[in-house]
Amino acid sequence: MESGVVIFMRRILIAIMAGLLVALVIRVRGRGGVPPQIGGWRKLKDDELRNWPVN
């Protein structure tokens, strides 16, 4: 016969592992947006604004 404490601990472990599994699936398969990895803000020059293309 297993004690109540062991059953409780086992349930916690199962819950944590299930959580990790879900997190892993979302991390690998998720399609969330990716923040900018390269590049940055650049000041627009006056000439660039003056010659801005118009469609």
Add this chain to the structure above:
Amino acid sequence: MRVVLFGAGATGARIARILNSDERITSIRVTDSSAARRVEVASSLGLKATSSNSSDIGKATDLVVVATPMGSQIGLARKAIQAGTPVVTTTCETTEVQALLSIREEAQFQNVPLIVSAGFMPGLTCLLARLGADKLSYVDEIHVAKFGTGGPACARQHHKALSSSAIDWRDGRWVRRIGGSGRELCWFPEPVGGLDCYRGGLPDALLLVPEFSGVCRVTARMAATRRDRFTAFLPMLRRPHPEGLVGAIRVEVRGWKGTERRVLMFGVQCCPAEVTAIVAASTALHILDADNEVEAGARGLAGIRSHRRLLLSIVGRGVWLECFEGA
């Protein structure tokens, strides 16, 4: 030319200074509910300026600029239109923007332009959205975000907006959203950087949608902290600061260039009250310049045909535009 300026707060005082420095302006009447403030601003401008507490427009007035607290601008704008005078407003309150846009026919009948929300956001954001659209064949999404506030009236409106319902344009219809929802990490020009932004009572979509036919999604967000969101439903717990010194806006325009999908991002980092004043004053001077032929009717800055010239005059007054390059 004679100008009547309503409001002598953080933004109004700066508008007065910019208008005063223009040679074409021969007289500025500064009107404010605070006698001390209007006298102080008028006396700092020199001989061109007078102060008054009257809300009468006067028949010889060439232009009216309204920079009073939100909610009080519609009455003044209506008075100016009835007097046949062009008006520039700076409001960023949703209901007031709706009310101002609703007097479009009245403005057209009087043959005067009514510029709705010539400020930081909306205002400069509308011009940047138009700039992005110029580079694309077709625009289907516009997303704007802001960080920071101008003077105390702007800070109060900012606080109120976070607990007000947001209006988004989605797939050809208006959608009401809960203020403070829809967290999105937005990257503003440095040194502001990345900040969590949320929906709020922001009128940008109301001004952008009519000017971009075929646009599918228009959203507006504002940067807020956890404390801002937690206290948004309460009265302001402390007096707003005299002026928010750091601010930024970010405009994202998505669309197509031929068969290629393009995303353009523009930003400005600056002092919000200063930029609002530059945008409002530049718009006022732009209207007074007969060459620009600003059309009669009520519209935001994205609807001005000579928008590029207006943007160049804003840049010429020291506002740095930035664009994001990267992936």
